[in-house]
Amino acid sequence: MTTTFSSLPVVDVGPLGSPAGASEAELTALSKRLYDVFATTGFAYLVNVPLSYNHEEVFAMSKEFFSMPQEEKMKLAKRSFRRDHTNTYRGYFPTQPELASDNLKEGFEMGPAKPIRTKSIVSPSSKFDLAEPNVWPDGDKLPARPRLETLYIELQALASKLLSLLAVSLGKPTDYFAPYLEDSLSTLRLLHYPSVASAASGSGSATSEAKLSCTPHTDSGILTLLHQDSTGGLEVRNSSGEWVPAPYIPESLVVNIGDLMAKVSGGRFVATMHRVRAPGLRPSAAAMDGQQDGSQAIGRISVPFFFEPGENCLVRSVDGDEGFVLYGEHVRAKMKTWVEFQDDN
């Protein structure tokens, strides 16, 4: 159950990156702490994360992608946006102002670099191939590619460590979720929310009418690890229905529980609703000078990593008292609600 929190907790995961390895006592403490935050807010900041790239480096990778000419980005567009393309799930989606002005974002999605071995037993006839390979710009148009692939691997490793701590917190062995990692379909998503003229800047009060760039939703998978820039705008709903801002904390990752993990945990963990306010136009060039990462100049940049199992993964509650669902079925049902997967047929 979500509680009436008014800010998000901060969890120090430093021990996970310690060269000597974390002690048993540290792991036990971390496991308990994660249980507490995921059972209450469902959202937290992780600090001292074991990743090779800092925020500046991660956002530079993302900006490198979005500053490519639109024509280059459209070469990577998913089939929903370019009928002659074969990629359906990985690749680029442009903004769709006509379809959803409160979901104004463009994005690029990549999955594992390693090919997926197992064939889907879920929906062989589906128009989305979740296991398809990544698509990349030709030649040297995106020098950040190898760094993005490394970031993906490191986020997958971090998420896997968190998952084994969650297994223990739920009274299971550390490797309880190992089958979830087989042919895992996690997605690293680069997101750009353009500035919107009518938006109030940053996070406003709960009472003011919010102009949104991402409508209220819960995430679908196990957990999400989010890099957000310093623009602001992410808000998380508490049990009283209030939107609580999740402001920028330098070098932190925002972590939250997805629907799948809420189900697997037997309802102990909560998949909390969240949304993103539209970034306002910068008032003047001077304001941009003061913005170290230049984020106001281009809107908001965020990089969520959606930690997800393989398509054929059998998902059931740790209590073993409910039915089960194949992950591929679960995610395809959820995709029908996502604007970037809306289709006209």
Ligand SMILES: O=C(O)CCC(=O)C(=O)O
């Ligand atoms: O951009 C953000 O801060 C959040 C994005 C998000 O919630 C999502 O893509 O699921």
Ligand SMILES: [Fe+2]
């Ligand atoms: Fe989300």
